[in-house]
Structure formats: C-alpha cells, structure tokens
Amino acid sequence: TQLLEQSPQFLSIQEGENLTVYCNSSSVFSSLQWYRQEPGEGPVLLVTVVTGGEVKKLKRLTFQFGDARKDSSLHITAAQPGDTGLYLCAGAPPGSARQLTFGSGTQLTVLP
Amino acid sequence: DAGITQSPRHKVTETGTPVTLRCHQTENHRYMYWYRQDPGHGLRLIHYSYGVKDTDKGEVSDGYSVSRSKTEDFLLTLESATSSQTSVYFCAIMGGAGLAGGNAYEQYFGPGTRLTVT
Structure with a gap:
C-alpha cells in the first residue's frame, strides 16, 4: 500500500497570511490530486x-x-476565511490510475 | 455537479443490525467507489465497482459488502453493524480521462452519509 503523509495536520492562521501544505510519499505516483472539503x-x-x-x-x-513524482505542495497566498476547510491530497499509483490513495488531510482555519 | 446522491444522509442504528447505504448517479459512469472517512485517516477505500455486477475489495473491506445491479446504483451493506463502523461514508464516481491529460482520472464525491452505530 502506497502511503501519503500530509503536514501539518492542523493549521490556524490569520487572514492575509501565506501558508504551505505538504503531501509526501516514498512511492511514485502517476498523478496527484488536491481536494478541499467543507463540513458536511x-x-x-x-x-x-x-x-x-x-x-x-x-x-x-x-x-x-515534485520532480520525482513522490511529493506535492499546496501554497496559498493571502489566505481568506473562505479558504477554511480540510485539504486532501490523493495519488494514483502507476498502473492503477483508477484507484486513489488519500492522505490524512490538513485542516486549515483562516481567522478573520 | 456530478449528479451523485446518497441516502440516507444520516442514520443511527444498533449494534448487530444490517444497514444498507445507497449511492445513485445520473451520468452513467462506469466506476463507482465507497469510502469511509474517520478523523486522522483521511478517506479509505472500502469497495469499488467497475461495471454492473463487477466489484472488488478496497483497503478496509472486512464487514462490508456491495452490490451493483444497475449502472446508476451502488449499494453498500453492513451485514451486522459494529461500533467500529461508526463513520462518515462517501460514494464517488470516476470520470473519464481528466482535463489534466494522460491517464489521470478524477473522482467526484457525493454529500456523504453519517452513520452512528450504538
């Protein structure tokens, strides 16, 4: 099983700040996706x-x-309260494009 | 909007009872998925289907079964619910080769079912 580790797990920042979320693995992925999830x-x-x-x-x-297709990052500039949510990365292993492996997520809170 | 609905949206049931969750899609996609989402675990694949009557196990399939008798419906059944199956369940469909190119396929999710087993 290919694992994806996300960091940080939780992030709380003020409106206007910049932030970066990381998604790392020791395995190669043929593609990588980012999702955002809001409560409910x-x-x-x-x-x-x-x-x-x-x-x-x-x-x-x-x-x-990443160059080696083992990692990815999401950078948000001048964060806004509307960016609040759970950010998930998901990778498709080589040869299994139709099955995604999900990271555990980063819960972002942007305070006004 | 990928036209995915899930029912029920919320359910409370007792340990040992059978439970069936339904996922319905309106866009004739071949691939459908069931995931569970728990704090600290992201989304974990339970079962998936690649066509009518064609299904396969995912990472956490124990205690779950699925059926797909029509393209548009994918059912998830907990034969005898346990407290460890308290979770939020998401159905997803996989679209065709994505706009990103290559063989990258993109998933679209339903609104989820919150299941509590007491």
Missing part, C-alpha cells in the same frame, strides 16, 4: 498534476508536483 460535504477536486515538476495556479492557490 464531500471533497471537491481542486487540481490534478501529472508531470514531475509541474506547477499549476488556481487564483491564490499554487500546486506543485
């Missing part, structure tokens, strides 16, 4: 990265896939 709802896909070294930007969110 299912996870919602934010982005998919497939190429080692790839960087994708979604407004104030920047996602990076």
Whole structure:
C-alpha cells in the first residue's frame, strides 16, 4: 500500500497570511490530486498534476508536483476565511490510475 | 455537479443490525467507489465497482459488502453493524480521462452519509 503523509495536520492562521501544505510519499505516483472539503460535504477536486515538476495556479492557490513524482505542495497566498476547510491530497499509483490513495488531510482555519 | 446522491444522509442504528447505504448517479459512469472517512485517516477505500455486477475489495473491506445491479446504483451493506463502523461514508464516481491529460482520472464525491452505530 502506497502511503501519503500530509503536514501539518492542523493549521490556524490569520487572514492575509501565506501558508504551505505538504503531501509526501516514498512511492511514485502517476498523478496527484488536491481536494478541499467543507463540513458536511464531500471533497471537491481542486487540481490534478501529472508531470514531475509541474506547477499549476488556481487564483491564490499554487500546486506543485515534485520532480520525482513522490511529493506535492499546496501554497496559498493571502489566505481568506473562505479558504477554511480540510485539504486532501490523493495519488494514483502507476498502473492503477483508477484507484486513489488519500492522505490524512490538513485542516486549515483562516481567522478573520 | 456530478449528479451523485446518497441516502440516507444520516442514520443511527444498533449494534448487530444490517444497514444498507445507497449511492445513485445520473451520468452513467462506469466506476463507482465507497469510502469511509474517520478523523486522522483521511478517506479509505472500502469497495469499488467497475461495471454492473463487477466489484472488488478496497483497503478496509472486512464487514462490508456491495452490490451493483444497475449502472446508476451502488449499494453498500453492513451485514451486522459494529461500533467500529461508526463513520462518515462517501460514494464517488470516476470520470473519464481528466482535463489534466494522460491517464489521470478524477473522482467526484457525493454529500456523504453519517452513520452512528450504538
């Protein structure tokens, strides 16, 4: 079983601050996805990265896939209270693109 | 909106009773999944289906069974519920090859069912 470790597990910051969430593994993934989940709802896909070294930007969110495709990071610039939620990374093992391995999540709270 | 509904949304049941959760999709996706979500564990795969009557086990399948008699419905059954099965259960579908390219497939989730076993 390929494991994905997310850090930090909890993060509480003030509005306007920057933050980075990490997703690490000792295994290679063919692609990696980031989801955000709000209380009482299912996870919602934010982005998919497939190429080692790839960087994708979604407004104030920047996602990076490691060169070796074993890790990823999510950076949020000037966080807002609306960014509050549980952030989950999920990786697809090589040869098993239809089965995702999920990290345990980072609970982000942005205080106004 | 991927057209996924789950029922019931909340359920409280007693230890030893059977429970069936339903996932319904409206977009004719072949792949469907059942996950459970517990604090500190993220999402863990219980079972998945790759077509009508075609199912396979996931990471935490013990104590659970599934059935898929129609493309649109995927049922999860706890034959004899235990307190350790208290959790939030999510159904997901997998879309076609994603916009990211390659063979990256993206999952879309239902709203979840909160199950409490007392």
